[in-house]
Amino acid sequence: MKKYYPLLPVYALYLVLFLFGRSVSGTWQMVAMLAFYCAIGQAFNIFLGMTGYVDFGYVAFVALGTYGMALGIATLSQVPGLGLGIVIIGLLLGIVMATVLSLAVGAVALRLRGAYFAIATIGVNEGFRYFLEGARLWGGSKGIIFSGQMREALGREVASGLSTFWADVAVFVIAAAAAFVTLYFIRSRIGYALTALREDEDAAKVMGINVTKYKIIAFATSAAFAGMIGAMAWALKFTYVFPADVFEVSYTVEAIIIVLLGGAGTLMGPVVGGLVYGLSKYWLTVFLPGYQLLIFAPVIIITILVFPEGVVGLVKRTLRGTRLEQFVQ
Secondary structure (H helix, E strand, C coil), rough: CCHHHHHHHHHHHHHHHHHHHHHHHCHHHHHHHHHHHHHHHHHHHHHHHHCCCCCCCCCHHHHHHHHHHHHHHHHHHHCCCEEEECHHHHHHHHHHHHHHHHHHHHHCCCCCHHHHHHHHHHHHHHHHHHHHHHCCHHHHCEEEECCHHHHHHHHHHHHHHHHHHHHHHHHHHHHHHHHHHHHHHHHHHHHHHHHHHHHCCHHHCCCCEEEEEEEHHHHHHHHHHHHHHHHHHHHHHHEECCHHHHCCCCHHHHHHHHHHCCCCCCCCHHHHHHHHHHHHHHHHHHHHHCHHHHHHHHHHHHHHHHHCCHHHHHHHHHHCCCCHHHCCC
């Protein structure tokens, strides 16, 4: 069981965050925002942290997760007897849609490297968004609003509870699951292969590692978690989907900042990065509205330059050789 010790501080932080939000009045929305940033950081870290590839089109997988949930509820709300099954089907549909897109994109884009891969993924995100709007698919630019269908299918009280509380709880569960999968990858053959290709992809090929295969595994896994986050943290919470909102590239940029700030390729990094980024953004927005980005951008740059391995990387070096080392991954 020692190999699972690094999960203990991660889950402890999530538990403390959850209990704080439930016990301190007026803090739940802030806690939900922090959980979202931690979850998207955990999900994105599975690919960026383990391969070193930067996917600037990552938000497309989140967007498809939102569409999966929206389509599931809007389409199946009239089917009698399903009840909460429409939410489960919507979640599964979001996961499948995000995973299928990742396999289609990964089969081509993951054969590219560096800036070529980044440009290709940006093109996928923007191209898919304008395709939906131009072809008027899934509501086109009007999107999908399904709050009415959800209330009719589940009742006003249940629908309200799902949107105001249980959607946020699901984000905590997704973040915890992503942390478990990350540790499993790190300690398994998949993690060793991904580490090898991250350090030197050509050398990994020479050693007989099928780098494309392992990149697709990490890419699809990360995309599946993105689909879950989109379905629960956006669609179920807000009960609408608009292309201009869900395909907003700033979510990808925030995920990159969170991973690099906390420590790419580490287990605790996305949690620390998500909390630091989320709290900084929240308080700067409250106390210095309009100046938060101007102040936060140089702070992030300086932090990454001073701690290139992230905050958790610094902590790992400090604890090396101590008994606490086994709890930090």
